[in-house]
Amino acid sequence: MVALMVVFGIALFSQDNAEFMQDMNEKKQWDCTFTYVGKQNARPDVPHIAVDNKYVYFSMEPCDE
Secondary structure: OHHHHHHHHHHHHHHHOHHHHHHHHHHHHOOOOOEEEEEEEOOOOOOOOOEOOOEEEEEOOOOOO
């Protein structure tokens, strides 16, 4: 039962963050990595997972293209 709940939670997380995951996978192909950027306001033009829908702490931008 616990395993089923974990799988269900991961599925919901993946569905809710599909745009972010797609952007992250594309940037990983460009050899980008996550970088700690400190507490910053989330930008609506950049896919992100925000804390309290307001702040981000890690970013894949900028990265060498």
